[in-house]
Amino acid sequence: MKDSELLALLKNMTLEEKIGQLSQAGNGDILKYEGAPLPTMTENDLTWEQLISSGSLITGGAMHAEDAAFMQRRFRTETRHGIPTLFMADIIHGTRTIMPIPLAQACSFNEALVEEGAAVAAEEAASAGIHVTYAPMADVIRDPRWGRSMESFGESPQVCGRMSAATVRGFHSKGMATCVKHYVGYGAVEAGREYSPVDISHTELFNTYFPPFQAAVDAGCDMVMSAFTPIDRIPATANKWLLDDVLRKRMGFDGAVITDWGCVRELPVHGVAGDNKEAAYQAFKATTDIDMMTFVYLRELKQLVEEGAISEEEIDQAVLRVLRLKNKLGLFEDTFEALNNERQQECYHLESHLETSLKSALQSCVLLKNDGALPLKKGQTICLCGDHAETHELLGGWSSNGQISETESLLEVFERHGAILESSPELCDVIVYAVGEIQKQTGECKSKAHPELTAAQLAELRSLRQCGKPIVMVLFTGRALIISDAEPYCNAILNAWFPGTKGAEAIWQLLSGEVNPSGHLAVTMPRTVGQIPIHYDSMPTGRPNTKTRKACLNKYVDEVNEPLYPFGFGLSYTSFELHDVKVEGCISEGQNAILTATIENIGSVSGTALVQAYGRMRRSIQTVPIKTLLDFVRVPLAAGEKKTVSIELNRDMLTTYDCSGEKVLPHGTCDLLLGFDSAGGWNASVEV
Ligand code: GLC
Numbered sequence: 001m002k003d004s005e006l007l008a009l010l011k012n013m014t015l016e017e018k019i020g021q022l023s024q025a026g027n028g029d030i031l032k033y034e035g036a037p038l039p040t041m042t043e044n045d046l047t048w049e050q051l052i053s054s055g056s057l058i059t060g061g062a063m064h065a066e067d068a069a070f071m072q073r074r075f076r077t078e079t080r081h082g083i084p085t086l087f088m089a090d091i092i093h094g095t096r097t098i099m100p101i102p103l104a105q106a107c108s109f110n111e112a113l114v115e116e117g118a119a120v121a122a123e124e125a126a127s128a129g130i131h132v133t134y135a136p137m138a139d140v141i142r143d144p145r146w147g148r149s150m151e152s153f154g155e156s157p158q159v160c161g162r163m164s165a166a167t168v169r170g171f172h173s174k175g176m177a178t179c180v181k182h183y184v185g186y187g188a189v190e191a192g193r194e195y196s197p198v199d200i201s202h203t204e205l206f207n208t209y210f211p212p213f214q215a216a217v218d219a220g221c222d223m224v225m226s227a228f229t230p231i232d233r234i235p236a237t238a239n240k241w242l243l244d245d246v247l248r249k250r251m252g253f254d255g256a257v258i259t260d261w262g263c264v265r266e267l268p269v270h271g272v273a274g275d276n277k278e279a280a281y282q283a284f285k286a287t288t289d290i291d292m293m294t295f296v297y298l299r300e301l302k303q304l305v306e307e308g309a310i311s312e313e314e315i316d317q318a319v320l321r322v323l324r325l326k327n328k329l330g331l332f333e334d335t336f337e338a339l340n341n342e343r344q345q346e347c348y349h350l351e352s353h354l355e356t357s358l359k360s361a362l363q364s365c366v367l368l369k370n371d372g373a374l375p376l377k378k379g380q381t382i383c384l385c386g387d388h389a390e391t392h393e394l395l396g397g398w399s400s401n402g403q404i405s406e407t408e409s410l411l412e413v414f415e416r417h418g419a420i421l422e423s424s425p426e427l428c429d430v431i432v433y434a435v436g437e438i439q440k441q442t443g444e445c446k447s448k449a450h451p452e453l454t455a456a457q458l459a460e461l462r463s464l465r466q467c468g469k470p471i472v473m474v475l476f477t478g479r480a481l482i483i484s485d486a487e488p489y490c491n492a493i494l495n496a497w498f499p500g501t502k503g504a505e506a507i508w509q510l511l512s513g514e515v516n517p518s519g520h521l522a523v524t525m526p527r528t529v530g531q532i533p534i535h536y537d538s539m540p541t542g543r544p545n546t547k548t549r550k551a552c553l554n555k556y557v558d559e560v561n562e563p564l565y566p567f568g569f570g571l572s573y574t575s576f577e578l579h580d581v582k583v584e585g586c587i588s589e590g591q592n593a594i595l596t597a598t599i600e601n602i603g604s605v606s607g608t609a610l611v612q613a614y615g616r617m618r619r620s621i622q623t624v625p626i627k628t629l630l631d632f633v634r635v636p637l638a639a640g641e642k643k644t645v646s647i648e649l650n651r652d653m654l655t656t657y658d659c660s661g662e663k664v665l666p667h668g669t670c671d672l673l674l675g676f677d678s679a680g681g682w683n684a685s686v687e688v
Contacts, residue, residue, distance in 0.1 A: 088131065436476030598642055
């Protein structure tokens, strides 16, 4: 439809019809209604005409394609203008074929693979009739107590931005729209406690929390979801500075903003609105377009317009953003006849989708420790044990329509590959101890005050240790679980996160050495809860904990400062070395420098290294992080092979922002680290 036709349609709509486009209902109601008032209608005092005017519906990956077509026909035939509805869903890391959780995918440091996984998810979701995913989740996280760590791409603003943009590209490649969330700062909830308030300075917003959303907007993200949490003590949904001044005017976002679930109705609970009518006014004036699942907009906006508190032109602007998204997706021309349950099931089980899931899991698992116990040797007898040895629940939270019945367990995969299993840990050659948190403990409403292995798991590990056999721990977790008490008992540790539909197969291929691990941590793994928050790009102190001074230093009296495993860390079955680190040129406006080195695989098997470049200006008008991740590149190398790796350095990588969001351009010397994780020392510098 031409934009002029959209404007003509808008002109012909009544105020009620327009407001309907700004309201999101559940798809179940539209499916079920047969004339008798539904609970949703009685509870919210809604007529069917109001409900069927909903501009969008929230649904899920379990929706049947033909049900979607039926509902669209209802919108087409039971409303005056026949405006189709938008189906939106949480397609976070897969629809039916489930990829590893986003936190795991980030550990692949492979944007193309994240994009490929998103494309698979989109193809399957589109076959169900879904138009928009509530993804990517671009929240930076630094607290493993928060259950939604699993949904994030980790602690690095750079990695979160690049993986969020890759997710947008992946969904767009299959014609699906994306809704980046949760704008902004939800990952910084106080004490990692779900839905707690956040308190983030503007400097921190501009330097850490806004950039991943800017990256998603720059990648063409279609919608933005406001977070449950406040900024400057104003909930995001009613925060005009956040939504209008920053998101729309500064970041250049021109799409629709939707609230998170129920946020409009929570404004009175936050204590910033006296009632739902005031809540509707505040959210709308902040430029929140769509009210998710409270029907407050549907019930209050009309009166606010009639009273002149909100103009119909303002309503039109919001409605146009919704109609233009529908138009961009071709909904006005779509007959929805192509939606077919059989075709949907075929799409849900494509071999190529399972291959992507396997590839993603292979590159997402992180080898944290290995004293030679891995790879497993042919002919070894294996005692496979632990609470995750036989479970099929390897998908993690937010796994949409993923079926655990279609997910192999580790035991099934070991048996399928002919592993020689020995039930007695005393009699086997090697113990594979599969342990971690259960997938129901990951995701929303899953914060933990004790993000650790349980006492029972540790006791089991200690008793296994008595058997005197090498122990390979395979860890399943949706967060940077604290495993420092377990680490000394393990000869090897593979962090598998929640690896998705083909996760068990991937774990077998990695443990057996068929594939060499190449994952690296996208989030620091602390030694203790007491160290939280702990991340590679923390801000400097005037009293760093250097060994040269004995006086009062930046440290604990009862714990070291260093994490158990630093951001960027990951082992391989081979070893890599970097030689001849050099810098060519200097950095200035429009001129980049090149950081080069020779990388060599000095081991006996091929592998993929992750070369990471970090930097820090020696001096700046305001403090900068002790390390900033500048870039990263995966480098596959055969045994003995050497390659030259080069990373281009530009000024934007070192540009920061002051509290008003003004750029602070770097001038002077920048120390550089080119290495295989964030813990190394500087080994080059460049003039800026
Ligand atoms: C949930 C989540 C959000 C999700 C939305 C719709 O509460 O916070 O991430 O997209 O509601 O399910």
